[in-house]
Structures are given as structure tokens and as C-alpha cells.
Amino acid sequence: MKAEDEYKALPVDDAKYDELAPQFVEAIKKLNKSTVFGRILSTSLDICSKCGACVEHCPIYLASGKQRLYNPIVRTNLLRKLFRQHTTPTGKLLYTFSRHQFEGADLRALAESVYRCTICRRCSEFCTFKVDNALIVREGRVLLDSLGIAPRELREDGADKQLTIGAATGMNKDAFLGILRFMEDDIHERTGKTIHFPVDRKGADMLVLHNAGDYLAFMGDVMGIAEVLDEVGASWTLNTGFNDVVNYGLFFSDNYLVKILKRHCEEAERLGVKTLVVGECGHAYKVLKLFAKSVYADRPLPFEIKSILQVTDDYLREGRLRLNPERNPEPVTYHDSCNLGRMGGLYEEPRRILKASCKDFREMRPNRELNYCCGGGSGFAIMAGPAFLPFRMKIAGKMKVDQISETGAKKVVSVCSNCKAQLRELIQYYGLDQQGVTFSGLHELVANALVH
Amino acid sequence: MEPYVVAIAWILPYFTIAIFVGGLSFKSMNWLRRRMLVKWALYPVPTSGPGRIECLLVEIFTLRSLSKTSKGLWIGSLTFHAALILIILGHIRVFSAAPDYLMKQAGMTSIDTLSLVAGGAAGLAIVIAAVYLLARRVSIPYVRDISTVSDYLDILLLMAVFMSGDYMRFFSRVTLDETRAFFMSLAYFAPRPPPGDPAFILHFLVAQIFLMYLPFSKLVHFLGQLVNQKIVVTA
Numbered sequence: 001m002k003a004e005d006e007y008k009a010l011p012v013d014d015a016k017y018d019e020l021a022p023q024f025v026e027a028i029k030k031l032n033k034s035t036v037f038g039r040i041l042s043t044s045l046d047i048c049s050k051c052g053a054c055v056e057h058c059p060i061y062l063a064s065g066k067q068r069l070y071n072p073i074v075r076t077n078l079l080r081k082l083f084r085q086h087t088t089p090t091g092k093l094l095y096t097f098s099r100h101q102f103e104g105a106d107l108r109a110l111a112e113s114v115y116r117c118t119i120c121r122r123c124s125e126f127c128t129f130k131v132d133n134a135l136i137v138r139e140g141r142v143l144l145d146s147l148g149i150a151p152r153e154l155r156e157d158g159a160d161k162q163l164t165i166g167a168a169t170g171m172n173k174d175a176f177l178g179i180l181r182f183m184e185d186d187i188h189e190r191t192g193k194t195i196h197f198p199v200d201r202k203g204a205d206m207l208v209l210h211n212a213g214d215y216l217a218f219m220g221d222v223m224g225i226a227e228v229l230d231e232v233g234a235s236w237t238l239n240t241g242f243n244d245v246v247n248y249g250l251f252f253s254d255n256y257l258v259k260i261l262k263r264h265c266e267e268a269e270r271l272g273v274k275t276l277v278v279g280e281c282g283h284a285y286k287v288l289k290l291f292a293k294s295v296y297a298d299r300p301l302p303f304e305i306k307s308i309l310q311v312t313d314d315y316l317r318e319g320r321l322r323l324n325p326e327r328n329p330e331p332v333t334y335h336d337s338c339n340l341g342r343m344g345g346l347y348e349e350p351r352r353i354l355k356a357s358c359k360d361f362r363e364m365r366p367n368r369e370l371n372y373c374c375g376g377g378s379g380f381a382i383m384a385g386p387a388f389l390p391f392r393m394k395i396a397g398k399m400k401v402d403q404i405s406e407t408g409a410k411k412v413v414s415v416c417s418n419c420k421a422q423l424r425e426l427i428q429y430y431g432l433d434q435q436g437v438t439f440s441g442l443h444e445l446v447a448n449a450l451v452h
Numbered sequence: 453m454e455p456y457v458v459a460i461a462w463i464l465p466y467f468t469i470a471i472f473v474g475g476l477s478f479k480s481m482n483w484l485r486r487r488m489l490v491k492w493a494l495y496p497v498p499t500s501g502p503g504r505i506e507c508l509l510v511e512i513f514t515l516r517s518l519s520k521t522s523k524g525l526w527i528g529s530l531t532f533h534a535a536l537i538l539i540i541l542g543h544i545r546v547f548s549a550a551p552d553y554l555m556k557q558a559g560m561t562s563i564d565t566l567s568l569v570a571g572g573a574a575g576l577a578i579v580i581a582a583v584y585l586l587a588r589r590v591s592i593p594y595v596r597d598i599s600t601v602s603d604y605l606d607i608l609l610l611m612a613v614f615m616s617g618d619y620m621r622f623f624s625r626v627t628l629d630e631t632r633a634f635f636m637s638l639a640y641f642a643p644r645p646p647p648g649d650p651a652f653i654l655h656f657l658v659a660q661i662f663l664m665y666l667p668f669s670k671l672v673h674f675l676g677q678l679v680n681q682k683i684v685v686t687a
Binding site (some may be wrong): 033035036038039040041043044046047048049050051052053054055056057061066071073074077088089090094125126127128129130131135294341342343344345347368369 | 479482483486487489491492493511518521522593597598600603665668670672676677681683687
């Protein structure tokens with residue numbers, strides 16, 4: 001029976017796993033005690049009936065050709081079994097006669113396994129008890145991180161860099177301002193409009209925080225958002241300093257999650273804004289929406305949290321934006337990001353905006369809460385690992401590619417940087433670009449349809 | 453009375469009750485005292501309080517999420533649990549004459565026939581459903597892959613309880629008067645001899661083992677899911 005695959009997400013050698021295995025067993029005893037999700041984690045570990053209802057709905061399991069290794073419950077059973085064995089009376093009893101010691105190889109298999117799940121939570125949709133397998137995986141990653149096991153892309157090159165420089169991309173203030181000037185010129189050339197990107201404007205209504213990767217990779221959406229806000233005459237600002245909205249802590253560490261979250265809140269308070277608007281980023285919206293409140297234990301949240309989707313949708317409803325869908329004539333389809341959809345509830349906002357800006361909108365199937373993850377979720381989109389990229393392309397993203405092809409759409413739209421990065425690579429890897437398929441963020445299309 | 457009958461019928465029941473109630477309380481407290489600092493909805497969720505309760509009840513009584521996946525699992529589980537509810541309701545008659553009295557007051561005369569038909573059918577249906585669920589676990593590769601020793605133990609224990617119960621109902625002469633008198637005496641801590649048929653002792657023993665085991669198995673899902681469902685429908 002194969003316990004591991006040929007891919008590798010973690011830069012950890014076998015000697016390290018051997019050394020850490022006993023510590024992991026100790027750590028597992030505290031699994032549900034330290035986390036802020038302790039309640040749903042405990043029930044999820046206790047009550048899964050192993051009925052298998054969820055298994056055939058996991059995009060990774062399906063795309064792998066139904067390999068046992070990628071069965072979502074085989075994965076959570078690794079943690080469930082250890083947890084039962086070391087913390088429950090029946091577990092202790094049942095495993096009394098078990099000779100098997102938890103060894104380095106077991107830890108390696110477990111550690112790599114929790115980095116084969118995109119934490120998309122699709123499985124829970126099919127569970128009558130709503131067992132949260134995704135959360136079990138996430139908390140497994142948190143335990144591993146507490147022992148120093150985490151992907152370099154998320155910890156050293158991601159969260160650490162963000163906390164020292166302000167952006168996980170490593171972009172400093174001068175580079176940032178340079179990019180803003182470049183975008184101002186670009187908007188002027190395309191539309192003839194002169195837009196000045198407001199920076200560090202105290203007392204503005206809205207602070208817009210983008211995924212810093214967008215300033216480099218998906219500038220069209222950063223410019224699109226600026227054009228929309230400028231069109232309605234909104235009072236808004238960007239910021240220098242801590243201006244990357246990503247919070248990779250969500251994917252692997254509570255410690256980083258809180259540290260980064262606090263910095264975001266400080267920025268909003270420093271500028272005294274009424275609303276912190278999250279740009280086209282899925283996980284960041286979820287983190288801020290759910291956790292920002294807990295930063296202010298003694299008083300209510302001093303600002304509101306919104307996704308740019310809600311802001312633009314409001315402008316549309318209020319009739320403050322005039323859009324001409326003829327400007328975007330090619331067929332488009334929308335990819336629901338897990339963090340905006342299943343975990344954020346923003347299903348209709350992007351669809352209303354898309355239908356107003358594009359002539360030919362097509363749903364992919366399944367969609368909304370049953371949509372397949374792009375395969376880049378939970379940080380995968382930026383991970384290449386020691387040998388991880390082939391997994392992300394061949395397996396994690398395969399269902400998505402099939403789904404996109406079936407729509408016949410020429411543009412795949414997503415409102416999540418993570419998804420966009422993954423979609424961009426998938427389109428190339430599977431040669432969809434040969435058939436004229438491209439990806440796009442939402443606001444690039446909105447801006448293109450804007451009638452001034 | 454034989455010593456083993458004394459042990460099973462007079463002593464064990466008090467342990468059973470204590471372990472069952474204590475175990476369920478322990479489990480529930482263990483869940484509820486854990487932190488849940490953030491809302492963790494699985495969208496879409498109902499926006500109103502009554503909507504949430506409706507959503508929860510529909511899930512519990514129709515297993516809606518399972519209907520989205522394998523129809524066999526859905527129908528098998530529904531049959532199993534519907535029969536289980538009937539059996540649990542029917543067992544009130546084993547302990548007390550109150551249901552009979554109330555139903556007579558309501559003008560129903562053929563209580564025993566109703567019990568025989570509905571109870572008998574449920575007793576058979578639940579064994580068939582249990583066999584189906586076990587067969588499914590063994591025969592579908594991806595379900596076999598996720599099954600552990602405890603999963604087989606759970607279903608086999610349940611089947612032992614159901615089959616011993618069915619045997620007693622269809623092939624023995626245990627009467628309700630006997631069982632009521634016995635359980636009343638247990639309740640008053642003045643145990644009287646149990647029904648003399650070995651089928652009763654067998655069923656009573658297996659059922660007690662099951663009840664003591666239940667709080668520590670995945671079968672606490674009947675309670676635990678309430679905790680989960682409340683979390684995921686609240687935004």
C-alpha cells in the first residue's frame with residue numbers, strides 16, 4: 001500500500017523527521033486545546049462516521065484517478081487516529097496492544113499529506129454532520145509549523161518577508177511608488193483619464209489593501225479598481241508600509257495569522273478610515289472578515305471590512321457606474337474562489353458585476369458552493385517546493401481545467417490572486433492558451449466596460 | 453437466580469446508566485468547553501434564526517447533504533435511522549404502561565397490532581439497512597480504505613443488538629408485563645427477577661454493552677452534529 005507519492009512540498013530531510021516524530025506525538029495531545037476552532041475541530045475528529053459520502057467529491061482525489069493516498073478521509077484519519085490513540089479512553093484501550101511506534105517516516109507521510117489538500121472545504125458540503133476535514137488538515141499544518149515544519153514559500157519567503165518588509169513580494173516603498181506612477185501613465189494612455197493614486201491619505205473613507213502580488217502580476221485589476229473608485233468619486237487611499245493584504249498564517253500558523261492581522265488593523269487605524277477594503281483576494285477577505293474583531297477584545301471593530309466585490313456591487317446598484325457589456329464581447333466564465341464563496345458567502349456580487357460588464361456570461365458546472373477548487377488553494381499557488389509544481393498542475397488543477405473547457409468560454413474570471421496565479425499556470429500547462437483561453441480578474445473587465 | 457443473571461440484570465444496569473449518561477455529558481462538555489472564537493459558516497447560510505432552525509431540522513430528518521451524493525448511502529441511512537427512531541419510541545412500552553394508557557385514551561384500541569406491525573417491520577428493516585451499510589463498507593474500495601477497526605465494531609455491535617432484539621420479539625415469549633415489572637423494580641432500587649427467557653438476558657446484555665460503548669465511539673454523532681451544524685449555519 002502506497003503511503004507517499006513522488007511529490008515533495010516541504011524542505012525537510014528524513015533525519016529531521018526522525019528527530020521530530022516523538023515531539024509531534026506530544027503536540028497532537030494539545031490539538032484541540034490551543035486552537036480558536038477547538039469546538040468544531042473536536043467534533044470533527046470525534047463524529048466522522050467514515051461513510052465516504054465526501055470522498056468522491058474531492059477534486060484532488062478525483063483528478064488523481066481515485067488514489068487511496070488522496071482520499072480526504074484517509075488523510076484526516078492519520079491525525080484522527082493519533083488523536084484518538086493518545087487522548088481518548090477508547091483509543092488508549094484499543095491501541096494498548098499496538099506495537100507500532102510513530103516514526104519519522106510516518107511523520108513525513110503525514111506532513112506531506114496535509115500539503116496535498118487545498119483546504120477548499122468542498123467535502124463538508126456533502127457531509128450530513130458538516131465534519132470539517134479542511135480544518136483538521138489546517139490544524140495539522142499548525143502543529144507541524146510549531147515544530148518548524150512549513151513550506152519555505154509560506155513561512156520564510158512569505159510571512160517572514162511580509163513582516164519585515166511590509167509585502168511578501170519584497171517590494172519596498174520606492175518600488176511601490178514607481179509602480180503606481182507606471183499605472184497612472186498606463187491608465188492615461190489607454191483612457192485619456194488622469195488618475196492620481198492616493199497614498200497614505202489620512203481620513204479617507206476607504207483604505208484599499210491589495211495582494212501585493214497584484215501590483216506585479218495582475219496590474220489590470222489594481223488599475224481597474226482605481227478607475228472604478230475614481231469614476232464614482234470615492235474617498236479612498238492606498239498605503240505605504242504594510243501594504244500587502246495576504247495573510248499566509250491562515251494556511252499554516254496561528255502565530256503568523258495574528259501578527260499579520262494586527263499589522264493590517266494598525267494600518268487602517270493609522271489612516272483613520274471607515275472601511276478597510278480588501279482588493280481581489282480571497283483568503284485575506286476571509287481572515288479580516290472573521291478575525292479582525294478579535295484583535296479588539298475591549299471595544300468594537302473601529303472600521304468596517306468589505307471586499308471590493310461588495311463595494312463595486314453597491315455602486316452598480318446605486319446606478320453610479322455605467323457599464324457597456326458590448327466592450328467585453330467574448331464569452332466569460334466565473335470561477336468561485338473557495339474563500340470568497342464557501343467561506344465568504346460572496347456568490348451573487350461577482351455575478352451581478354460580470355453580467356453588467358460582459359456580453360456573454362456562462363456558468364461553469366458545478367458552481368457556487370459546489371465549485372471545484374482551482375488547485376492553488378491554501379497557499380499552493382505560490383508553492384513549487386522541492387518537487388511540488390507537477391502535483392499542482394497534474395492533479396490539483398485538473399478538474400478545474402476540464403470544467404473551464406466544457407464552458408467554451410474564452411476568459412476565466414476570478415477575484416482571488418491565488419486562483420488567478422494558478423489559473424494562469426494551468427492555462428499554459430494544459431495548452432488552453434492555444435485555444436485562445438485567457439484568464440482575467442474582475443475589475444480589469446469592469447474598467448474596460450466603463451462608460452465615462 | 454444464576455450469578456450471571458444477577459450480574460447482568462441487577463448490577464450492570466446501574467453501571468450502564470452511569471457510564472452512558474456520564475460519557476455523553478463528558479463528551480458534550482469536552483466539545484462545548486473548547487473555544488470557537490470566530491464564526492465559521494459554510495455558505496450559503498440562512499439569514500434568519502427560524503431559517504437556521506429549519507435548515508438544521510431538514511438536515512437531521514432528511515440527511516439532505518447525503519442526497520446530493522450516493523443515493524444508496526442516502527436511502528440506506530434514512531431507512532436505518534427512521535427504523536431506529538421507531539424502535540426507540542417503541543421501547544418506551546417496554547419500560548412503562550403509560551403509552552398504552554395514553555393511546556387508549558385517544559381512542560386507539562389495536563395498540564399491540566400496531567406495535568407488532570410497525571415495530572416488527574422496523575426491527576427487520578434496520579437489520580437489512582445495517583447489513584447494507586456493512587456490505588457497502590466492505591465492498592466499495594474507497595469506503596474500505598477509510599474504515600478502521602472501530603467502524604466495523606460499531607456496526608457489528610449494532611447488528612448484535614438488533615438481531616437479539618428481533619429474536620426475542622419473534623421467537624420468545626417475553627411479555628411486556630414481565631419487562632415493565634422488572635424495569636420498575638430496577639428504578640426503585642428493589643430489583644425483582646427479570647423475565648426468565650434467555651433471549652431477554654442476551655438482548656439486555658448486548659444492549660447494555662452497546663450503551664456503555666456508545667459515548668466513546670463515532671456514534672455520538674447524534675449529539676456532536678448539533679454542535680457542528682449550529683456553527684456552520686451561523687454567519
